[in-house]
Every structure is written in C-alpha cells, then in structure tokens.
Amino acid sequence: DAGVIQSPRHEVTEMGQEVTLRCKPISGHNSLFWYRQTMMRGLELLIYFNNNVPIDDSGMPEDRFSAKMPNASFSTLKIQPSEPRDSAVYFCASSYLAGPSTDTQYFGPGTRLTVL
Amino acid sequence: DAKTTQPPSMDCAEGRAANLPCNHSTISGNEYVYWYRQIHSQGPQYIIHGLKNNETNEMASLIITEDRKSSTLILPHATLRDTAVYYCIVRSGDSGYALNFGKGTSLLVTP
Numbered sequence: 001d002a003g004v005i006q007s008p009r010h011e012v013t014e015m016g017q018e019v020t021l022r023c024k025p026i027s028g029h030n031s032l033f034w035y036r037q038t039m040m041r042g043l044e045l046l047i048y049f050n051n052n053v054p055i056d057d058s059g060m061p062e063d064r065f066s067a068k069m070p071n072a073s074f075s076t077l078k079i080q081p082s083e084p085r086d087s088a089v090y091f092c093a094s095s096y097l098a099g100p101s102t103d104t105q106y107f108g109p110g111t112r113l114t115v116l
Numbered sequence: 117d118a119k120t121t122q123p124p125s126m127d128c129a130e131g132r133a134a135n136l137p138c139n140h141s142t143i144s145g146n147e148y149v150y151w152y153r154q155i156h157s158q159g160p161q162y163i164i165h166g167l168k169n170n171e172t173n174e175m176a177s178l179i180i181t182e183d184r185k186s187s188t189l190i191l192p193h194a195t196l197r198d199t200a201v202y203y204c205i206v207r208s209g210d211s212g213y214a215l216n217f218g219k220g221t222s223l224l225v226t227p
Contacts, residue, residue, distance in 0.1 A: 093159070107160045
C-alpha cells in the first residue's frame with residue numbers, strides 16, 4: 001500500500017486566495033483525520049470523519065475552513081479566503097476503527113502551506 | 117483523556133538504549149498509552165501502544181508501571197535515524213478518534 005497520500009506537498013499562495021488540500025487515505029480505512037501543526041500550537045485536530053461522515057469538526061478554526069469526504073478514498077480541506085495565520089503544515093491521517101477498541105492512525109507526509 | 121508529562125529533550129549515544137519516560141498520573145482504567153514519533157519534516161509515525169501489560173514490537177518496548185501512572189518507551193539500540201520528537205499520548209478506547217499530541221520529548225541520538 002502507498003500509505004496516506006497528500007497533495008500538494010507545498011503550497012504558496014497570497015492572502016485572500018482559495019486553497020484546497022487533498023488527501024487519499026489508505027484503502028480499507030474507515031476513519032480520516034485532518035491535523036494542523038504550527039510552532040506555537042503544535043499538532044491539533046481539525047476534523048474527523050468516520051465512514052465519510054464528519055463526526056467532530058470542533059477543531060476547525062472558523063468558517064473559512066471547510067472539509068469534505070465525498071467517498072471513502074478522497075477528502076479535501078479548503079480554506080477560503082486564506083490568511084497569513086493559516087500558514088502551517090497540514091496532515092491527513094487515516095485508520096480503521098472497528099468499535100470501542102484502539103486504532104492506529106497512519107499519517108501522510110503533510111502539506112506545507114505558506115500564505116503571503 | 118488524561119494529560120501526560122514528558123521531559124522536553126534527551127540525548128542518547130548511538131547503539132545504546134534510549135529510555136523515554138512519560139508520566140500520566142491521572143490515567144483511568146480504560147485509557148491506553150500510545151507512543152508516536154515525528155522525524156523532522158515528516159508526518160507522525162505510530163510506534164507502540166499498551167493498556168496494562170508491557171508490550172514489544174520490532175521498533176520498541178513499552179513498559180507500564182503496575183499502577184499505570186507512568187510508562188517508559190525503550191528503543192533498545194538507538195540509531196541516528198531515531199532522532200525525532202517522541203509523543204506519549206493517553207487515549208480512551210471508547211473515544212475513537214483524536215490523538216492529543218503534547219509537546220513531546222525531542223530525542224537526539226549522537227554518534
């Protein structure tokens with residue numbers, strides 16, 4: 001398996017532009033997570049999907065951020081309009097959650113976003 | 117989920133065992149101890165997890181004290197490639213999702 005795939009790996013954009021980050025989870029996994037990492041705040045969960053349904057989006061900073069998972073093999077995280085404070089590394093992770101038991105999350109390589 | 121406390125940094129000589137401590141004194145009965153690491157510029161990587169018993173896999177060993185209030189991750193023969201930030205995370209088996217990464221321990225393996 002190729003692991004979790006994210007694109008693009010690097011994105012540089014100007015303030016006010018729309019940014020779309022993409023993620024392909026590991027085949028067979030039923031849970032998908034978007035995390036953001038900054039020096040100030042560390043790694044923080046933005047949103048979690050289970051079986052393509054958003055379960056917890058309490059970590060999404062504000063209405064400028066939206067995430068979708070139209071099918072089991074694809075998810076997007078969109079920022080519109082982008083701001084300099086959105087500059088961070090965005091990680092996607094997937095896992096197979098089979099019930100009230102533990103699961104292992106597998107992370108992608110991340111997308112480094114710079115908003116000028 | 118219970119809070120964890122880790123030293124901010126540690127050094128280890130290449131070839132020696134690296135012992136990374138974690139304190140989780142408020143852990144409850146159904147919470148697991150997870151360890152992940154993040155090598156510079158890469159995504160976090162799962163290492164090992166456990167509930168009560170000590171665990172071992174091809175990467176590391178996890179020693180959990182009998183009262184479960186602390187644990188130690190052991191890398192038996194550290195290599196330069198083990199230089200990374202190591203995160204100890206306590207998570208309920210019922211929570212089903214978020215990993216709450218703290219600041220972790222920055223391990224430097226030296227030649």
